[in-house]
Amino acid sequence: MRTSVMVSSFSRAISKGALSPAQAVAFCAQAGAQGIEPAAYLEIGDEELRRLIAAHRLALPCYDVRVDLIQDDAVARREATDKLLGLVRRGAGLGAAVVLVVPGFLEEGMTFEQASAWAAEGLRAALPLAAELGVMITVEQMGSSRALCTRGEHMRAMVEAVEAPHFGLTYDAGNFLLTGEDCVRPLPGLLPWVRHVHFKDWTRQPRGAWTGAALGEGVVPLEEIYAILKAGGYQGYISVEYEGPDDPRAAVQTGIEYIQRLDRSG
Numbered sequence: 001m002r003t004s005v006m007v008s009s010f011s012r013a014i015s016k017g018a019l020s021p022a023q024a025v026a027f028c029a030q031a032g033a034q035g036i037e038p039a040a041y042l043e044i045g046d047e048e049l050r051r052l053i054a055a056h057r058l059a060l061p062c063y064d065v066r067v068d069l070i071q072d073d074a075v076a077r078r079e080a081t082d083k084l085l086g087l088v089r090r091g092a093g094l095g096a097a098v099v100l101v102v103p104g105f106l107e108e109g110m111t112f113e114q115a116s117a118w119a120a121e122g123l124r125a126a127l128p129l130a131a132e133l134g135v136m137i138t139v140e141q142m143g144s145s146r147a148l149c150t151r152g153e154h155m156r157a158m159v160e161a162v163e164a165p166h167f168g169l170t171y172d173a174g175n176f177l178l179t180g181e182d183c184v185r186p187l188p189g190l191l192p193w194v195r196h197v198h199f200k201d202w203t204r205q206p207r208g209a210w211t212g213a214a215l216g217e218g219v220v221p222l223e224e225i226y227a228i229l230k231a232g233g234y235q236g237y238i239s240v241e242y243e244g245p246d247d248p249r250a251a252v253q254t255g256i257e258y259i260q261r262l263d264r265s266g
Helices: 007-015 021-030 046-056 074-094 112-133 152-162 187-193 222-231 248-265
Strands: 002-006 035-037 062-066 098-102 136-140 167-172 194-199 201-204 210-213 237-240
Touching: 002 007, 002 248, 007 021, 007 035, 007 248, 021 046, 021 248, 035 062, 035 237, 046 074, 062 074, 074 098, 074 112, 098 167, 098 194, 112 136, 112 152, 112 167, 136 194, 152 167, 152 187, 167 187, 187 194, 187 222, 194 222, 194 248, 222 248, 237 248
Parallel strands: 002 035, 002 237, 062 098, 098 136, 136 167, 167 194, 194 237
Antiparallel strands: 201 210
């Protein structure tokens, strides 16, 4: 499997001025990553991003976007769908194979069923363009209780609701912990739809809070997840993600080396 890095791993350092987006991308290449996973909401222009990708000979396996498809106003949902179409076109233009969509969050009083129906409606509307451009649209499970997909059954429900060849899932190895579900249990049943993977790790503080850790230094059973992915025939990218308080460069370097060791031993 190939290794990429989520550029959002550097977002704290970038926001503090300790690192520029260009320096973050260059570091990923120097650390041995084969690709990067940028996000539309990070401040880096398309031309600059193209230049950096070419200069460092990196792939762009996934492009992360946010749109609010979960709204009870039909006009607002149409506007969000139009925004999604533009972001899919942008991601494809940058060379992304996958566009990962965060489709909004549940507000008070919304049911999963209603929110899922609105999200599926917007996602289906973007699929003809995705097919035309040759990209895959995915959603992932997230660690927020307000997220659309927080459990394995939510992800299964989404792929069944959208049910299209250019739609699939991004499997985040660590997010299930934040909502109390086993990280491994849902994976075998979701494997047929997994098109991209995030690896992150967590440690738990004495009072119960989760803190981001470098891969292999926390409690997420990453080796077991890797083995299931490999046995299931997954051949895509695994993106290193770091959400901890320390220098992201050290954690990203550790993460890249960790996945490389899994590749060699597997």
